[in-house]
Amino acid sequence: MIVQIPKDSDFSIHNLPYGIFSIGNGPKKIGVAIGDHLIDFSACVENGIFSNVPLQVVNTGVLNDFIALGKKITNEVRSKLKELILDNNSWLKTYPELILKQSEVEMHLPVHIGDYTDFYSSLEHATNVGVMFRDPEKALLPNWRHIPVGYHGRSSSIVISGTEIHRPCGQTLPKDSDIPIYGESKRLDFELETAFIIGKESKLGHPVKTNEALDYIFGMVLFNDWSARDIQKWEYVPLGPFLGKNFASHISAWVVPIEALEIFQVEGPKQDPQVLPYLQFEGNKNYDIQLEVAIKPENCEEKIVSRSNFKFMYWNMEQQLAHHTVNGCNIKVGDLMGSGTISGKEESSYGSMLELSWAGSKTIAMADGTERKFLNDYDTVIMRGHGEKDGVRVGFGEVIGKILPALKNE
């Protein structure tokens, strides 16, 4: 092994996720994480180690052109990287400058995201929201068990882990009033999600079938879909969430190849009633990936407020993609598809403050004795996720976002 990999590292030899990094004012390059280090993949290509990778695809500042080479090549790269890292006499040893510490580089958005879609695929989350805001007797809407419900989100405001964001302002409707007011959101929330990144484009008019879907999925990230619940509540009927969501979303820096997650495939929840043929699939298509969310108030230790699992999802990624394209909608390399909030059955596994505080009717204690119903200014939200099986650990690292006070725009 060319570097020491700490026990319990998300970035084991079985992972090898890709990201975009820079050093100082240097160019954006492709890196591959290993333990606490990363390998300067762009430089490896420049040095001729990956003859199947054209130089121009590793110097664009995003992964899109590399990903677009296709799975045959990216999987060859993956195998070769594994060899290089495991080999004590590796060529890499003669170029120690190509092995960097993650703590010494700056990470950037891994892909240019053309379109971003967010699904709503957790039965427990959809049910909780329905119970709180609609009729507890009819919490799930009639279409929910037939359609992996989704909607389009905003690409421009998706930012890399670590970026600080401002509390959003907007219109809300005060209780017992029918006149809206302008002001800061008072119900700022996170949503615990994963997202997958498209690795192969489809043609307009041509659906992707469930049994082809994996070929179109390059990899996965963690995703925090920030939500301003009070803005969302006033605006979302009839055309869906807009300003309550599009002020920012955070993604984790390292894109974990879907192949690295295959070992964690498990059976999903039984789907009842049976879904239409275009949504049927074969095999285990859920993934056992443990997830957690922590809130860290300013100058205080973090407190883990949710422990969930990606395996809870009712609709799987193959179904999401088959549904998204069944009408001929085309997808492009770099498109991002969010899972929707991932909640489990237990209260401790709910993936948003909306659910954890049950619409503000309960409080969550922080390590410093303060309490939260929603998020305060200067709170940092940290999400983590990893799979672990048979001694193999593959994880996403963290997605971190800190909330700064609203900007005054008078």
Added chain:
Amino acid sequence: MIVQIPKDSDFSIHNLPYGIFSIGNGPKKIGVAIGDHLIDFSACVENGIFSNVPLQVVNTGVLNDFIALGKKITNEVRSKLKELILDNNSWLKTYPELILKQSEVEMHLPVHIGDYTDFYSSLEHATNVGVMFRDPEKALLPNWRHIPVGYHGRSSSIVISGTEIHRPCGQTLPKDSDIPIYGESKRLDFELETAFIIGKESKLGHPVKTNEALDYIFGMVLFNDWSARDIQKWEYVPLGPFLGKNFASHISAWVVPIEALEIFQVEGPKQDPQVLPYLQFEGNKNYDIQLEVAIKPENCEEKIVSRSNFKFMYWNMEQQLAHHTVNGCNIKVGDLMGSGTISGKEESSYGSMLELSWAGSKTIAMADGTERKFLNDYDTVIMRGHGEKDGVRVGFGEVIGKILPALKNE
């Protein structure tokens, strides 16, 4: 004048819209329309005629980098182009190969569209939809007169005028059933819209005010927001339209600079109740632009089915942009913002078949004696728009889309 401009041309000397064209298998270049011709603007820059325009911004295959130069430069270019065209001894005369016939070039998407947002800003359209699908007594939802309601759409499936599209398939709920079926949409519709293209980026967290908005708007196009009403109806609660819309949208080829439309500014409808301060504006911010929609069945003349006007809009573009960014959502050069269906008070001005056929309860006669409630396979929908005042005519040309039968994806 270096070319003859037909009387009633949309592309008068007062217009000078930009587009992306190619000849045969040649590169995509920037063109400027004049009458039935276009000027090869990229070649003009290569020949050093526009010293303020760097060569690399006119050879990217889209307008984004040119637009991003900013209004100071693009308006200088506009003045200079006008001079060159009006001058009988123009430099252009010595390079006749730079003046091409529009009929001899192929047009392409004018911009790389990062994010696409669609508004819902016609009071008459929103009211008609409310009457048909909800409560006629409460046709407008409570938020409608307070918020320029909008939602995110799909960028990847926006195509250039002339592209043929397939009828979409998807899930619909048959009447008197609670079990959805898969099949072709039987209620395929157009939506008559305009759209504006962002010309200047804003920073995440920093709203654009109404009085700054025009500086962020580069120009406008016509926009056909195809809609599958049966798919939309079953899917859209609670997160809004998705597959009912994202199978395709058509935009016109020529981007009309917002400056060319200033002469058509008129007062908009009175907004009552008064809007919140961040949505208030000064001056006349609606535009008197006549719009029409024709349906042309296969082997038959077209029939004009709607005559509407952009001046009917309740919410104006400055308000749309101020609202979109009030929460700090950032915008990028090339983003597209659709108006929403533009309907007037008169039935003849309704901007969709949904309204014209009143949800399928009436028929519209075609020139060949056939009737339509919604669109048939092989129908071509043609939208046109222009302003005319004091002898000045500025128009958009046409946006054309033909519907092919659904692809069988068994």
